[in-house]
Amino acid sequence: MKDALHELLLHALDRLRHDGVLDAPAPAFVIEPTRSREHGDFACNAALLLANPLGKKPREIAEAIVAALPKNHLVERVEIAGPGFINFFLGGAAWHDEIRRVLHEGAQYGHSHAGAGRAVGVEFVSANPTGPLHVGHARAAAIGDTLARLFSATGWKVYREFYYNDAGAQIGNLALSVQARIKGIEPDDARWPADGYRGDYIRDVAKDYLDGATVEAGGERITAKKDPDDLDAIRRFAVTWLRREQDEDLRAFDVAFDVYFLESSLYTDSKVQQVVDRIAAEGHSYEADGALWLRATDFGDDKDRVMRKSDGSYTYFVPDVAYHLSKWERGYKRAITELGADHHGSLARVKAGLQALAIGIPKDWPEYVLHQMVTVLKGGEEVKISKRAGSYVTLRDLIDMAGLDATRYFMIARKSDSQLVFDIDLARSQTNDNPVYYIQYAHARVCSVHRQMHERSIVFEQHKALTHLDRLQGEHARAVMVAISRFPDIVEAAADNREPHLLAQYLRELAGAFHVWYNAEQFLVDDEGLRNARVALAYATRQVLANGLGMLGVSAPESM
RNA sequence: GCGCCCGUAGCUCAAUCGGAUAGAGCAUCGGCCUUCUAAGCCGACGGUUGCUGGUUCGAUUCCAGUCGGGCGCGCCA
Numbered sequence: 001m002k003d004a005l006h007e008l009l010l011h012a013l014d015r016l017r018h019d020g021v022l023d024a025p026a027p028a029f030v031i032e033p034t035r036s037r038e039h040g041d042f043a044c045n046a047a048l049l050l051a052n053p054l055g056k057k058p059r060e061i062a063e064a065i066v067a068a069l070p071k072n073h074l075v076e077r078v079e080i081a082g083p084g085f086i087n088f089f090l091g092g093a094a095w096h097d098e099i100r101r102v103l104h105e106g107a108q109y110g111h112s113h114a115g116a117g118r119a120v121g122v123e124f125v126s127a128n129p130t131g132p133l134h135v136g137h138a139r140a141a142a143i144g145d146t147l148a149r150l151f152s153a154t155g156w157k158v159y160r161e162f163y164y165n166d167a168g169a170q171i172g173n174l175a176l177s178v179q180a181r182i183k184g185i186e187p188d189d190a191r192w193p194a195d196g197y198r199g200d201y202i203r204d205v206a207k208d209y210l211d212g213a214t215v216e217a218g219g220e221r222i223t224a225k226k227d228p229d230d231l232d233a234i235r236r237f238a239v240t241w242l243r244r245e246q247d248e249d250l251r252a253f254d255v256a257f258d259v260y261f262l263e264s265s266l267y268t269d270s271k272v273q274q275v276v277d278r279i280a281a282e283g284h285s286y287e288a289d290g291a292l293w294l295r296a297t298d299f300g301d302d303k304d305r306v307m308r309k310s311d312g313s314y315t316y317f318v319p320d321v322a323y324h325l326s327k328w329e330r331g332y333k334r335a336i337t338e339l340g341a342d343h344h345g346s347l348a349r350v351k352a353g354l355q356a357l358a359i360g361i362p363k364d365w366p367e368y369v370l371h372q373m374v375t376v377l378k379g380g381e382e383v384k385i386s387k388r389a390g391s392y393v394t395l396r397d398l399i400d401m402a403g404l405d406a407t408r409y410f411m412i413a414r415k416s417d418s419q420l421v422f423d424i425d426l427a428r429s430q431t432n433d434n435p436v437y438y439i440q441y442a443h444a445r446v447c448s449v450h451r452q453m454h455e456r457s458i459v460f461e462q463h464k465a466l467t468h469l470d471r472l473q474g475e476h477a478r479a480v481m482v483a484i485s486r487f488p489d490i491v492e493a494a495a496d497n498r499e500p501h502l503l504a505q506y507l508r509e510l511a512g513a514f515h516v517w518y519n520a521e522q523f524l525v526d527d528e529g530l531r532n533a534r535v536a537l538a539y540a541t542r543q544v545l546a547n548g549l550g551m552l553g554v555s556a557p558e559s560m
Numbered sequence: 561g562c563g564c565c566c567g568u569a570g571c572u573c574a575a576u577c578g579g580a581u582a583g584a585g586c587a588u589c590g591g592c593c594u595u596c597u598a599a600g601c602c603g604a605c606g607g608u609u610g611c612u613g614g615u616u617c618g619a620u621u622c623c624a625g626u627c628g629g630g631c632g633c634g635c636c637a
Contacts (some may be wrong), residue, residue, distance in 0.1 A: 028577090030576090030577085030578095030579090032576065032579080033576080034580085035575090035579095035580075035581080035582090035583085036580080036581075038580095038581095039580070043579080043580080045578090045579065048579080048617070048618080051617070052616090052617090057617095058617070081580080082579085082580050082618095083579090083580080083617050083618070084617080085579075085580070128637075165637065168636080168637055169636065169637075170636085170637060289635080290635085291635055293635095302562075302563070302633080303633085305635095306634085306635045307635095308635085309635040310635060311635075313635090315634090315635065315636085315637090316636075316637050317637090320637095340631095341564080341565065341630085341631060341632085342630095342631055342632065343631095343632085343637090344563090344564055344565080344631075344632065345563085345564085345631090345632045345633060346632095346637090347564090348563090370564090370565080372565070372566075372630075372631080373630070373631080413573085414572090414573070414574095415566095415573090415574090417564095417565055417566075418565080418566055418567095418573085419565090419566070419629090419630065421572065421573095423572080426572085426586085429599095430599055433585075433586060433599095434599085435585075437599055438585090438599075438600090440599090441597080441599050441600075442600095444597075444599090445596080445597065445600085446596095448596065448597055449596050449597095450596095451596090452596045453596085456596095486576090489576075490576080493576050493577095494576095496577090497576085497577075499576090501573095501574085502574095502576070505573090505574060505575090505584085506576095508574095508584075508585080509584080512584080512585095515600055515601070516600095516601065516602090518596085518600075518601085519592090519598095519600060519601040519602085520601080520602095522595065522596070523596060524595095524596050538596095559597085560597075560599060
């Protein structure tokens, strides 16, 4: 709808330029839904933007533009208002066309081909396999997976990636912790490893190791050796054990990855070495204090960074650079890296490393999405402890307490860069307080109408109904049609700006418009034309709700 | 000290790359069920967008400063 108006305006501007009235390039004008109906349905600011370059009054320019606008059946009338806005009032036909589109395109409505099948890599969660996933990972999983779904819907070929830091010191710590448990050492014991993991799950890993259990994850199948002194065997068993647990939690959260990328593979494939060599060959490194440094300050970082420590091992960010290089080489036109905001310090050095390779990676690649902290609230008090993990609340805790749908919705309902309060009581409440139920209820209501029709043997013929849409009169039905028509724009904006919360907010609004209409008007009336028109609009609403919820990974139940 | 993020109604948050009179929900108060699900709807109340300047036709949005909260500033990850 917006696109159609955009076309009209471009035509008008072209004509003005051709006639010599307009002596400036077309400005980056916007067409946006208006806040108030007095201002029509959509407003355009082109004249305001042209006022300065042309040195004319905006209203004068607006008049010229309006005079040059081609006729279009969607537009009922055009007004110039305020300082020089061009306001479009659309006729019923515009909305009716859109409702027909919804019912024809079905599950595809709101999808686009903007991505043209290009590849986008979305990396998220990327937790160390040293413990259960926590609330932060829950937010990461919801944001990342929703973004992935949004990119899919907008025509991108999406690859979901999970990067395992399976090669660092943390893993050594994990092995030592499990070994301690195997030997019956408790976390408060003096012999407990310095930075050991204290959660109960370590005891479970130890027990399975001693029992000679077999675990499987990431295509790897390992049977425990039972030997308490074989630290390497313990390490491999523990990592696989925890990967399996994380996989299970993610599956329970309805998140699946296409690529599991192991940090350790970057070492075995010499990718880390190659990155360092390449950076050195480009002259962006130097030796000092027995270490090899990246001249990160050449690329906007605030200090230079050590790549190879004096003990010969690499700092963590070098494999990170190698990993992102791998994404680049695998052809990701766009790469999204979703991280907790506490990692933002590492962005500059990874980007510096990628630039130092001098292989033509754009400065704004990859794109980072950072999420802020999550505070969990229950009974009005902050929850900090999980029995299982010890020091933090787990993803599994959230799913158990609030359910999959509520957890996914709440985690993306706020802008990712603002801190989030996750209220368990609200998430599990089955009242209108809870936006998830509110939206799902709207969907279920349409399904209920559908069932009623069957029970009453009312026949609904879509092709006939679609010729009666002009029977939809009144503010309430109109508000629903307007809301429905916004969906494609919302999906596009949410994907382009990497802001899934836009979709969550929108669905709440659409459901609201529907509930108001539902309350005001009876759908299943005797007048066949009117009934068909209303049922068609209800079906269209259900379709959009289902499509939108699907992009959030939230279910659309047929009854509550 | 430096860097990044956030300060919007009592609370939780929106505001579509600078748009017109800043919007929802909750909470509070008052209404609506012999009609398709009341897990709903209607109404009222609620604001100097932390503060001070600047940029312009127009600023919650951009810039500078300031106050408050969070995070980060390792040869840890």
